[in-house]
Amino acid sequence: MDTWTTHGLPVRVHPFVTALCAVAFLAVTGCGAGSTASLRDSGSGAGVTVYTADGLGEWYTAKFAEFERKTGIKVAPPVKAGSGEIVDRLQRERSAPTADVLITLPPFVQRAAESDLLAEYSVPGREFVPEGLRDPRQRFTAVLDNFFCLVYNTRQATPPPNGWSDLLDPRYKGKLQYSTPGQAGDGTAMLLLLQHVLGPQGARDYLAKLESSNAGPIGATSPLQPKVNNGDLLVANSDTQLSLAAISTISPETMLFFPAGPDGKKATMSIPHFAGLVKGAPHAAAGRRLLEFLLSEEVQRTATEAYAHPVRIDVPGDGVAVEQLDHLLVGVDVWRPDWTAILAALAADVAAYRKAVGR
Structure with missing residues (x-):
């Protein structure tokens, strides 16, 4: 497996909070959304049920409302859970599915595909998605x-943590959770990145x-950052989309x-x-119409509203939030x-992980 170094667009350095507030304003005012004439028709009138991993809440609300305006097709409020848990639910419902679209993180979408829970469909626009971000059998596409990250409380975690080894400090006992x-x-x-950085046994x-130091097991990531914000926790795991939002x-x-590894190098992974x-x-x-919409050039241009990067190579990853993320990723190895x-x-x-931690 290769290690890539991310080089974003030329970065204009902005004060962090100012940058994010500017993007939040754009998201609220709906800037960046274009019209898609090819998606306009009378619509089928049938609803769509989406099973999804946590995150993307406000972006979903805006994009699904836009999809309904363009197509006449309603999207029910998404069913949300942890990435693995939502695939487990699909597995239980295999004989009588209630979901139409699955949106989740790897490797759980791959597990869903290998479990024969996803249908083959060549979404228009997938040819603009890098091969590593789409299934060769056309069962899913990014x-x-x-990207993976950790978050910390800026008031109480002082000095701030920098590397994995810092988290072993006794001051984090009971104040850390993943x-x-x-x-x-x-x-x-987090487990996979640690294996990549330290080796499986390490x-x-x-x-x-x-x-x-762990405050205890938890099946989803989204509840953790609010706990860090109010000081119940000092450090937790997250991802860039969830944390920046x-x-x-x-x-x-x-x-x-x-976090930096033993060699001092900071690393993350694409998820x-x-x-x-x-x-x-x-x-x-x-x-299928909803998948076409999400991968359309117009919607991909609004990735910044979700604090994320577009996956289509013909859509530039610009906007204040993306520039800020690229700035944060300078010097970070992206696996x-x-x-x-x-x-x-x-x-x-x-x-092996469960055995190591005694669960």
Whole structure:
């Protein structure tokens, strides 16, 4: 597996809060959304049910409302859970699916595909998505790019943590929490990144030591940043999309960081939001329309409203929030895993992790 270094667009350095507030204003006023004549028709009138990992709440609200205006197709309020939990629910409903579209993080979308829970569909525009971000069998494609990070309380975590080793400091005992690997996408990413940085055994040894400070297992990531903001926690795991959205709205006392390894190098990993059509979807035609909409050039241009990068190579990743994220990523190694290989080892990796931490 290769390690890539991200080089964003030329960066104009903005004060962090000012930059995020500016983007929040754009999101509220709806700037950046264009019209898509090809998506306009009478619509089928059928609704669409989306099962999704946590995050993207405000962006979903805005984009799904726009989709309904353009097509006449309603989108029900998304069913949200941890990335693994939402795929488990699809598995339980296999004989009578209620979801039409799945949006989740890796490697759980790959697990859904390998479990035959997703239908093949070549979404228009997928040819503009890099090969590593789309399934060769056309069962899923990324719709937004996203990256693992940690967050800390800027008032109480002083000096701020910089590397993984800092989190072993006794001051974090009971004040640190991360979402559970194997259940949550961000928690799984944390385990995988540690294995990448420290090696599999090194990661297990580290997490065994960290367990004495862990406030306890939790199946989803989204509840953690509010706890960090109010001081119940000092540090938690997250992803850039989730954390930047929270910093600009409900969690102004938090800041994200990319932890350094033993060699002093900071590293993260790409954990895109992938989307696919559920096999046997009750409203498959409407689900296909929604996938087309999310990957359309017009919607991809609004990725900045979600504090994310577009995945289409023909859509520039510009806007204040994307520039700020690119600035934060300068000098950070971005790992883009082979998710097929990750999935093959995932069950064993999670089992070894649970044994190491005594669960």
